[in-house]
Amino acid sequence: MESNEREPAEADVPQAVPPIDPPVAAAAAAPVPSARPPADPPVEPPAEGAAERATPPRVPGIAGLSAPYRVVTALALAVVGLAACGHLALVFLHVAPSNTVSKQHAQTVDGWIYPEFEQNWKLFAPNPLQQNIAVEVRAEVRSRLGGELIPVGWRDLSAEDGAAIRHGLLPSHTRQNELRRAWDFFTGSHDEDNKPIGERGELSEQYLRRIALSRLTDDGTGARGEIVRIQLRSATRAVPAPPWSDEKTDTQTYYRELPWWTL
Amino acid sequence: MVDAVRRAPEATPAVARARAAAGRAVARVSGRALGPYQSAVVRIGFSATWLFFLLREFPHRGELYGPDGPWSFGLAERLIASNHAFSVLMWSDSGVWFQTVYAVSVLSSLLLMLGWRTRATSVVFMVGVLSLQNRSVFMGDGGDNVIHLMAIYLVLTRCAQVWSLDARRARLRGSASAGAAGPVLWGVLGAVFAYGAVTEGFGLGWLAAFAALWVVGALWWMVDRYEPEGEGRAVLDVLANLVHNAGLLVIMAEVCLIYATAGWYKIQGSRWQDGTALYYPLGLDYFSPWPGLSGVLAGSGTMVMLLSYGTVAVQVAFPFTVFNRRIKNVLLALMMLEHAGIAVLLGLPFFSLAMIAADAVFLPTVFLLWLGARASGGVRRVLPAPDAAPEAPEAPDAAAAAAAAPADPSPSPR
Incomplete structure (x- = not known):
């Protein structure tokens, strides 16, 4: 909500400018007509068609307006200019590394940027991800017939995503982003012992659980009975060092196991 | 202004020159919406990308943004309560509402790509993009992020000066706001906005922004209809040019920031x-x-x-x-x-x-003109246009020039 309040930031600015602007606008009156034709002829605004009327054609821009409107539009020019520059400055501070100025104005910057102007362009930077993180799930199902618990072994959900992505020109977000980002969200909002940090931790847990469950029901695990509890783990394996380099990379698989979640 | 500088060289030539330059700059940013082809290609590019994406994900739409997807309505509600992101999908957890929003988002992308009633459709496009993306933030990637920002910035620009149905209407009927569709669209969007306002579906900032857009839309239509040559229209033109040029600057700077x-x-x-x-x-x-x-x-x-x-x-x-x-x-x-x-x-x-x-x-204008000529040449070959030819010679606007471009002395090789 805070991020959309453009008005306060702009409202108190224009007062400083009016004394300067009208003369500038007046100075603009002379050069405009002569500057126009050579610029780029195809881009004339359609309003120009009024040439045959009795009234002379209006000079485009502020210079063609009467004095009161010149003041109004000059004010608008100042407001719009300052708003654009202000916005860009805040976006810059948001994407730049934390620095003296951005720390000083952290509240202003965050207040403006979040949620709609949030952005992150550290694409494969500072270093690209160098490991495959696969999310796997296993479950316990209560059989429909006898009511006994049937264990269902580890299933690599990321491998299924990978298979769906392979040999397609248009991978779906449901395959490329859903589980991958859900896991990022989970690890980012949990500590080493898989304890949630704040509300986001709790949300990410439920999200991950719902994804896992929907995948399990999709493939028929659910049809075998009622899913009683599930467990997730991640399997992290480093991408081996390039064949041409003499680097040694440990390509063992490391697991991070989450506790069982009872449904 | 060269004369002006020469006449008073002994006074303060630097000041005079600076003044003249400032005057020229003001005339430039207030007199014209710069980069008509560039803003049009950005409009077409982003609306086409989002349209293409929505169509590709059509079979998965429920999983991505629907009320029963893995990121359920309840989860989205809790996250949005803390970050106040804008999404009309949060107005209701009904499946019908979700399907409606998705369909409207598809439709608005198509119409924005074609440049139909662009002032209104660009706003609907933005609402669609923000609503779907903010509903399930964890489904997106860098591409969604760019579309999100540009959807907002595009609302500020006069991006339908060329290569659009609006430009075509202006050429054929004298005004882009001709016809009944404008007022009808205005009425429908007004009703939706009023509903959102009454049910407190918007934050304060969005409420003000949409109200302003709605009022300006009406003002523009009235001025365009009743005194197209009057000063009111000229003032609106200047204001629109200023906002457009600032918007275009922001788009360009944003691209630079991304790469930097x-x-x-x-x-x-x-x-x-x-x-x-x-x-x-x-x-x-x-x-x-x-x-x-x-x-x-x-x-x-x-x-x-x-x-x-x-x-x-x-x-x-x-x-x-x-x-x-x-x-x-x-x-x-x-x-x-x-x-x-x-x-x-x-x-x-x-x-x-x-x-x-x-x-x-x-992209340079020359290249875009060349591209436009090729595209319209291709279109002409497929379906010969009956009404465009007689209008072209006297039509002053750029779309006409682009439409007539095969005859144009195009500086680029064909």
């Missing part, structure tokens, strides 16, 4: 320094749809090093080259090629399309 951030952060990475960075994404299961192809590229250490260094160099350099036409155009072509490669190799077609659409804001 992407480039400068890479410089600090050891893998970009040792020239192996590109090798690693090629080995990630989520980003290697064509393992054979990735393997071939990853097999050549020299290629990987050159491409890694080239990527960083181009990204870091680009913002500084925008003032030099020739180098800028070369880098632009390189970046578009690289994104086309990323689309296939890393399986990121929508991210790449979005980035190419963003890059397009820097």
Whole structure:
């Protein structure tokens, strides 16, 4: 909500400018007509068609307006200019590394940027991800017939995503982003012992659980009975060092196991 | 103004020159909506990307943004309660509402691409993009992020001056606001807005923004209809030009910020320094749809090093080259090629399309005119237009010039 309040930031600015602007606008009156034709002829605004009327054609821009409107539009020019520059400055501070100025104005910057102007362009930077993180799930199902618990072994959900992505020109977000980002969200909002940090931790847990469950029901695990509890783990394996380099990379698989979640 | 400077050289020539320059700048930014072709190509690029994306994900729409997807309505409600993101999908958890919003988002993308009632459709497009993306933030990637920002910025621009149904209507009927569709659309959007306002579906900022857009829309239509030559219309034109030019500046600066951030952060990475960075994404299961192809590229250490260094160099350099036409155009072509490669190799077609659409804001007018001529020539060959020809000679606007472009002395090779 805070991020959309453009008005306060702009409202108190224009007062400083009016004394300067009208003369500038007046100075603009002379050069405009002569500057126009050579610029780029195809881009004339359609309003120009009024040439045959009795009234002379209006000079485009502020210079063609009467004095009161010149003041109004000059004010608008100042407001719009300052708003654009202000916005860009805040976006810059948001994407730049934390620095003296951005720390000083952290509240202003965050207040403006979040949620709609949030952005992150550290694409494969500072270093690209160098490991495959696969999310796997296993479950316990209560059989429909006898009511006994049937264990269902580890299933690599990321491998299924990978298979769906392979040999397609248009991978779906449901395959490329859903589980991958859900896991990022989970690890980012949990500590080493898989304890949630704040509300986001709790949300990410439920999200991950719902994804896992929907995948399990999709493939028929659910049809075998009622899913009683599930467990997730991640399997992290480093991408081996390039064949041409003499680097040694440990390509063992490391697991991070989450506790069982009872449904 | 050269005379003005000469007449008073002894006084303060520097001041006079600065004044004249400032005057020219004011005349420029208030007199015209600059970059008509560039803003049009950005409009078409982003609306087409989003349209393409929505159609591709149509079978998965419920899983991505629906009330019963893994990121359920309840989860979204809790997250949005804390971050106040804008989404009309939060107005109701009914499936019908979700399908309606998705359908309207598809429709608005199509109409924005065609440039139909662009002032209104650009707002609906933005609402669609923000509503769907904010409903399920964890489904998106960098491409969604770019579309999100540009959807907001596009509302500010007069992006339908050329290559649009609005420009065509203006050419054929004298005014872009001719016809009954404008007022009807205004009424419908007003009703939706009123509903949102009454049920407190908007934050304060959005409430003010939409109210302003709605009022200005009505004002514009009335002035356009009743005194098209009057001063009121001229004032609105000036204001619209100012906002457009600021919006275009923001779009250009945003593209520069994207590349600068992407480039400068890479410089600090050891893998970009040792020239192996590109090798690693090629080995990630989520980003290697064509393992054979990735393997071939990853097999050549020299290629990987050159491409890694080239990527960083181009990204870091680009913002500084925008003032030099020739180098800028070369880098632009390189970046578009690289994104086309990323689309296939890393399986990121929508991210790449979005980035190419963003890059397009820097394409030279000459090239865009040439492209437009080729496109309209192709269209003419497929379906001969009956009514465009007689209007063309006296029609002053750019769309007419573009439509007549096969006859134009085009400076580029055909």
